[in-house]
Each structure stands twice: as structure tokens, then as C-alpha cells.
Amino acid sequence: MEDTLNNTAEHHRDYTGAKMGMWLFLFTEMLLFGGMFILYAVYRFEYPADFHTAAKELDTTLGAVNTLILLTSSLTMALSIAALQKNRKRLSLVFQVVTMLLGAAFLGNKYVEWGAKIHHGIYPNSGHLLSLGKGQILFYGLYFIMTGLHGLHVLIGIGVFLFMFYFTKSGTVAEDNSVKLENAGLYWHLVDIIWVFLFPLFYLIT
Amino acid sequence: MKEDRENRKADRGFWIYEGGKTGLFSWIFTTDHKRIGILYLTSLAVFFAAGVTFGILMRLELISPGKTIMSASTYNSIFTVHGVIMIFLFIIPGIPVSLGNFLLPLQIGARDVAFPRINLLSWWLYIAGGIIALLSLFTGTGPPDTGWTFYAPYSIRTGTNVSLAVFAAFVLGFSSILTGMNFITTIHRLRAPGMTWFRIPLFVWTLYATAWVQILATPILAITLLLIILERFFGMGLFDPAKGGDPVLYQHLFWIYSHPAVYIMIVPAMGVVTEIIPVFARRTVFGYKAIAFSSIGIAAVGFFVWGHHMFTSGISDTSKVIFSLLTFLVAIPSGIKVFNWVASLYKGSIKVDTPLLYVISFIFLFCIGGLTGLINGTLATNIHIHGTHFIVAHFHYVMFGGTAFAFFAGIHYWFPKIFGRMYSEARAKLAWLFLFIGFNVLYFPMFIVGWQGMPRRYYDYLPEFHNLNFISTTGSWILAVGLILLFANLIRSVRKGEIAGSNPWKGTTLEWTVPSPPPVENFEEIPTVTHGPYKYE
Amino acid sequence: MEKSNTGHTAAGFKTYIITWIALVMLTALTIAVTKFEFGAASILVALAIASVKSGLILYFFMHLRYENWFFKLAFLLPILVFALSIWFTFLDVWYR
């Protein structure tokens, strides 16, 4: 039997509850991308050859660098929580800043990558793309939507960290009250996990 | 009674407490679950009124073949907007956000939900979604005309204002997700001491099952609708056959959400029914555990039957067979509930007040809707009746005859708790009579006319379908009378009804232990629970 | 796990760094593996590696290992729903 919170306690300090809410929200995020993965799976099944050709066009190096960036940012995120819980506020703040910077670097990289594609005339509904064959249209359609949606999540994550930075500084988030930061961390890690799947599916599988 | 009258000036509970804000702001910025429940209740009523008005207009158009009162494109927009409002703004949020919000903390012995501010946010998103939906009617290129299903590629090609309507549904989806998240956490974390899983009222069980469906199914709809918008703006091609996309895949994604959604609609309604029966039969409910688990069962199996909406859409025959088989499995937990309800009347001491009257008609109408659902789910018969008015009849029986009737039952049942006053019993029964008769006159002929082959979403029809359509339209007027009576009675009783006292029905769940209307933080002292919810000795 | 109730899940820096090293190595592995042609199996290999990676993230970075049964069990639900949805969709796609 799980322990329910006794109501007479101050219930705004219900950490387990707060985390539970966050996890439930993450479930919806997983399924949000899940819907896209269903599409990806079906179209890949229907047009294996086109997916093969199209995937070759993506820059594996850029993708790999971005994977490293995001994994590292996940590390710094986790470290910032650990630091806070060890009551090393300054260190925690440093890690938070690094996390944000890595997130920004990820987005910068994406910008370069998308820019290159668009420069080559590959963007939704472009004349060049339409001439490429149906599977490739779908591949790039999925590519833009999925990486775009993922990028949006990274951007939101950075926004959330700005708040966390402020909260940590002002002491709202502190050693004995770190659940906000932990929840922000959970979100960031999930965004990372999604990328862990996007990376092989778009860049590696040839 | 006399004593009650003396108490007229008694505490008006959460109605007068303003929480540091005044007037309107004390409502629209409240975090009190009861006030939020009331906010939802009123907004639902507004959208419901809009939806039924569109319904009656459609019936008027269909009273005879050919053009009667509107053009074909107006008709197409009207059934779309009717469907969108009814589904996304009325019946999916429906019972959980209004009665659920109000009662969940009360029934489990908590002071509020786990995340009161998110609860408010969820209402704001709901209102935003509603406003966007209404905007889609009056701006841009005119109201959407795709049907509530937004099937591609038509929804991508049509020039009407589909994007905005779809966006509205997207926003409403988030509202729904937040509510689900909130409820699950509340039920896990905030149960009163001693309130074990098998001591929570069965309404809470249904809210729990529903919340999981909301969390796990809604995101799929969100992404699908987002794709429609992107498709319209950027021509991504994911559902456009000319670019390799597969319109059937759109249908898969749509129904992966929208079938489970029908259980978001009905399961809480079943919970309301389960609360009411023992109270009016003055006996414990029959088969508590079976009813509790059947809610979970319906929710779980309901995830994997979506293909039954697509039997004629060109999916593989193999998957049709499997989806059909799974569809039938839902009948078993539904049956468990029905049989347990009937058994809960056995050897009771029954008084047929309005709530029970609605409950009994719920069981009757839901059985018709459910059993015809099985006819839909049968492969050989679905092929013929798919896309006809038979389906229209089926879903009005389950949604209106089922969910909405249970909603009415619940509103009557908890009315004294929410408002502290009693409605007029005689008028309520009269309204019920009109509703029940009107309902059947309106929708039953649709089964026949659908069986004869009249397709749905038809602005015009062949003369051979005239008689039944005429009868059906007549029914809509009787129904309208019933609805107006119902709402008039309730609205009047909010101010003029007799003071009800804290427990007029002799209910045994926790909400009846607090004053009516309940005070701000519900319980002066959190109760300790020592037994199951329906204990009559 | 009384600790999780107070928000203190005191994992050391070391655990995290080791996890990170494992993740980087797995990334290298998945890139290296694409050089070999596994044919149809290559997608499975890639997904398997990705699953291991996300497992690590979940278990260590996201503290799933400290959480109570609810979190561990509930986490399976979205995965189950997703897996079955894709499976049922493919019952159509495969046999079309």
C-alpha cells in the first residue's frame, strides 16, 4: 500500500504528488511524439527505399554532435540538482547555466542544419522536394515536424530553466525545496530521450 | 422543514467566501475546486445550449426533402459545429470537470484537488478553446464544414475555417489532459485516512479510469490535429495522397483517440448512476469490486477497438476481424455494470425520485445504444449501416440517452448539495416525461431510416425517407420542451427552492456529511474512514 | 523509500558522470554499427541501443530507481499503449 498524504499535513509540500503530476505530464509528452512515431513507422514500411535515400542526405556528424550536446546537458542538469541537494547553490546555478547554454547550442546547430536543407530547396511543399518521390516527401515532412516539435520543446525547456535560475537565486528553490527544479529536470531528460530516438531514426538508418 | 427555514440565513459556504478577491474575479481566479466546478457547470450549459440549438436547426432542415430553411453549405457547417461543440466542449469535459471537480475532493475527504492552480488553468484553457471554436464560426472563410471527424484529405482541401476549429480542439485537449493529471494525483495522494482503494466511492473509481484515458489518449489527438494545421499551412503531404500520404492513416490516428474518448464520456456517467442507485434503494451496492474493476476494464479494452470506425475505409480484412472481436469484449464489463445496477435494486427500499427516474431511463437508453453498438461492431452488419443514420441514432442514444441523462440525474441528485436548496420535484418529473418521450420519438426513427439506407451528413434525401424524418423532427420539439422545463426548474430553484439541509437523500458518502453548500475547505476536520461507501444498516 | 518523499534523492556526482560516459559510448556504438549492413535488422539494433540509452536516462538521471512502485509501474502504461497502438495499426498496414 502506498502512503497517501495525511491531509492534516501541509499539503503544498507534497513532493511525491508534485512529481506524480510531472510524470503524468511526461506520459502525455511521450504519446504526443508517439503519434508521430506511428506515422514514421508506417511510412518507412511503405517506402523503405525512399527513406534510405533521404536519410543519407542528412548530416550524420551534425546529428551526432547534437546528440552529444543534449546528453551532456542532461548530465549538467542532473548535476545541478545534486549540487543543490548538497546545498551547493552556486555550483547548482553554474550547472543550470551550462545546461541552458548547451540547449541553445543544440538549437543553433539545428538552425544551421535546417538552413542548409532549406538552402538546397528542401522544405515542405518546395518544388524541388515535390520532384523527389513520394517517400522522400514524407521523410522530410516527418523530419521537419518531428525535429521542429522537438526543437520547440528544447526552447520551452530553456525558458523553464530561466525561471528555475531565478527561483534558485531567490531561494524559492533550495536544498530542502527542490521539487520544482527536479520536475524541470524530468522534462529536460524526457526531451533528451526523444532525441535519443530521433537521432538513429533520421540520421543513422540508411 | 421548519428548522431548515429558520436556517435560511445559514452559512452559504463556498458561495459567499471570496478568497481575497471580489465579484467576478473571486470566481474566474478562484482555485477552490467547488467554484471551478460551478464555473465549468455554467460554461458547459452555455455550450450545450448552443449545441442543441444547432441540433434543432438541423432537424428543421431535415423535416422534408429538398431545401427547407438553409443551404447545403450552411447545413454542412452546422452539423460540424454541432458535433464539435457537443463532443469537445460538452460531453468529453462534461461530468468530470463539473460534478467531478465539485465532488471528487468531497468524496475522498480532501480539502481540494492536488493542483488547484492547474485546475483553474485547465478551466481557462477550456474557455480559450471554446472562444477559439466560436471565432472559427465568424472569422476567416466561414465555419468549418468537415464533420467533427476532420477527415483528410477533405479537411485539407476545403476553403473553410478548419484550422481555427482544429486548433480549438487542440487547446481543449490540453485542458482535458490537465484535468486528468490533476485527478489521478488527487486520488493517489489526498484520500482521507482510512480511505483505502476499496472504500472510495465508485464515482471516484470511474473518474480515475477516465483520467487515465484522458492522459494516454488525448496527446494522440493533439498531434493529429496539429498535423492537419501544418498540412493546411505548409502542405507537408503526410495525409495527402498526391504526395504519398495516406488518408487512412489519418483515420487511424484520429480514432486512436476518439474511440477511447467515447469511454471518457460514458464511464463517469456510469459512476454517477452507481452513486444514485444505492441511495434511492437504501441499500448497499451489489458487487462493489466488480463495478470498480469493470470501469478499468472498459477503459483498458476501449483503447484497442478503434478500427471499428473504419470497417469500410479500406483497412485490411485481418485487422477488421481483430478489431471486431475486441469491440465485443467491451460489452462484457458494460454488461457487468448493467446487471449489478439492476441487482442493486433487488430487495431495496426504493423511492423513485427524479434522480432515480433519470437513472432508470439511462439504463434503458444506454442498453439500446450499447446493443446497437454491437450491431455496429459486427462485421457483416456494419458494412451496411456504417455512415447512415443508424450510426447517428446509436451515438445519440449512448451520448444523449446515456451520458447526458446521467448528467441530468447527477445534477438533480447533487443539486441540494451544490446550491443548498431543493428543486421542485413535480416539475422535474414533468420535464423528465417530455425528455424521455421526445428523445425516443426523435432518435428511434433514425435507426429505421438508417437501416433503410439514408446516409448521414445528408442535407437532402430521397422522398422515401420522408415520413420517418418527419416523425423525428417532431420528436425534437417535444424534447426541446422537456429541456426548457428542466433548465427552468433548476434555474428557478437555485434562488427559490426550499432549503435542503445537509443530507436530504440520506446518502452515505462523505459529501453528505458536510453542510450544504459545503464550506470553503470542505471539512473542518478531515474524517477518518472506517468502512465502505454505501453502508446502510 | 522515505527519502523520495522529502525530495532528497541524494545521488552522487559520480553516478551521473558514469551514466553519461555510458551514454556517450552507446552513441558511438550506434554510429559505428551503421557502418555494418545488418539489413532489416539494423533498425532493430539501432532501436535496441536507443532503448538502452533511454533506460539509463530514466533510471539514473530521472531517478526512477529511487521512486516507489507507482512510478515504475505507471511508466509502463504509456509504453504499452504506444506499443499496442503501433501493433494494431500495423495489422492493417501489413495485411493490406
Place this chain on the structure above:
Amino acid sequence: MLSTNSTAAFNNVFLFLLVISVVLLVSITFTMIYFVFKYNRKKNPIPVNIESHLLLEITWIVIPTALVLAMFYYGWSGFTAMRTVPPDAMTVKATGRLWSWQFEYENGIKSGELKVPRGKPVKLLITSQDVLHSLFIPAFRIKEDAVPGRETFLWFLPEKEGEYDLFCSEYCGVQHSSMISKVIVTNEDDFQAWYSAEGRKEPGAKADEKLSGYALLEDKGCLDCHSVDGTIEVGPSFKGLFNRKVQVTSSGKERELVADETYIKNSILHPDADVVKGFDDIMPSQEGNVTNEEVDVIIGYLKELK
């Protein structure tokens, strides 16, 4: 006699389900109402609390399970028959388009109505040129969607002569409810007479008796959306179109054009290139539906239509 084999298959299954449903519904309702009266508070003031009864619970799990499995099985076997096409079936291609049906026979004849001989199985290969439609013949109890880019099928064995309605049952836009046609079942001889007469006409037809412009417009389904008398329907009217100034949107930019021959030809073959102001871009491309030669005939006709 029923009109087709599938009618019989449907009716049997339907009847089976109906009987089960009615029996269940009546017994549930009756029991419920009986309890309400029998255990009314006036007569029965003291209730008896019965928490549960295992045997009863098991009964109403097992019996319904058996029933629904029977229903499923019966429906499945009926369905299998509906999906197993006899090898000697005559194939007809059915194409849905906004908002009419076109049936194409093996010898190349095209028709807006589905003419079939009695007693011979027919297989319909169904597709769509634009959005989803659904081919529905109520009397035969069959229906299948027309999906652009895909081919779906139906089959039936007509057993009774007569005319039957054919509907579109998947919502497809403004004129969805008038996308109606007919199935005409005749005896073998009449059918053969029509089939070979039309068939014979076909090869020579191109050379001598061409369809006139108006007949072409009708045949190709243009008149589903355009009128020749100036009334504006879904698309602009053809009346006075030639040499009229038209406001169009071409890839996002508005401009004014004169409806000359090139413009009209382009409008027919690539309608999305210049979309007339005030109308939706819903006209399907007619490439493949009309030949260049036919376009010329149409334009010739439009020139005259003042």
C-alpha cells in the same frame, strides 16, 4: 426474393443480433421495473443489504461472453462471404469524384450509372480522384470507401431485376447528398445489347459522332459544379466565360486575366494554378479525365456560350 446474395447475408446476421438484443433489452428493462414496483418503499420499508453473490457474478460474465462471441463469429462468417469474390465475376471500375460516380467497364465503356446483368457476379474496383467518397448500395447492403491513391473492392451477385439507389456515404463537401446514382439490373440480353452497342460505338466514336460540347461537360462531371445558365454553384458559371476578365490568385498573388483559350485549358488541366477569386481551390485536375482533343471541343463550346 432478395436483390442480392449479400442482402440475404446481412439480413440473417442482423436478425440474429436483433433477436438477442431485444431479448436482453426486454428482460433487463422488465426486471428493473419489476423491482422498482415490488420493492417500493411503501411496500418494502426495510431493505436487505446484499453485497454480492459470486455465482451470479460469474453467470453474467460467462453468458454474455458466450453470446458476444457467437455474435462476433456469425458476423465474421457473413463478412467472409461478402469479401470472397467468385472467380468469374465481371470487373467494373468505379471512380468517385466531386460529385459524381463514373463506372468503366472492361471494354472501355464509361457510364454514370451502374448497369449490370442479373445472375452474374460483379466486382467493383473503387477509387477516387480527389477526396474520400464511399460507394453505398443500400438494397445490396454493401459499401466501401473510395480512397484517392488506393483501390478498394466490393462484389455482389444481383438476383433481381430493377433499379436501385447508389449513394455516396462518406462526407465529401457541399454536394455530398446529391452524389447519387443508380444501379440498373437487367436481364442478360438487354445488358448485352447495351454493352456491345456502346462498345461498338466506342472505337469509331472518336472519328465521326463526337459528343457535342454540352454532352461532354455533362459526361465528364463538369456540370456537377458549373452551370451554363449563369447561376453560380460550386464553381463559376460557364456562361459568358470566354474572353471575360477574371480575378485569380496564382501562387498567392492576385492578378487579373482574360479567359482566353490557354487560360481555360490551363484551368481545366491545372485548376490549382489560377484560382478564381471568391471560389475555393477544390476543382480536381481533369488531366486523364479529358483528352486534349476533348478540351478543344469544350473550349469551342464555351466560345459560343454567351
